[in-house]
Amino acid sequence: KVEAKAHEAFVSSLLTHGKGAAFHVLPDSGLLGPFETRTVEVTAYTDMWGEYKDNLVCKVGDLEPVRLPV
Structure with a gap:
């Protein structure tokens, strides 16, 4: 349960910019x-x-940066 709450807090922190989506690499x-x-x-x-x-x-x-669509 502690791991689930920590994961929820992590995801919430990724989405704080209000754009609806975030990518974690x-x-x-x-x-x-x-x-x-x-x-x-x-x-x-x-x-x-x-x-x-x-x-x-x-x-x-x-090297020149490479853009990969995701």
Whole structure:
């Protein structure tokens, strides 16, 4: 029950901007070695129904940022 309340508080804090949706990305930063791959988990939270579109911007070193639609 404590975990559920903590999760509810976490989600509520993500949605405080009043836009109806928020995305949480893990990890949100890190190191990427040569030829290495990493899995990034993107979780969407909403408090309003509808269709949401956004971009995940990936930045690696001095390379040009890549926008991934989510």
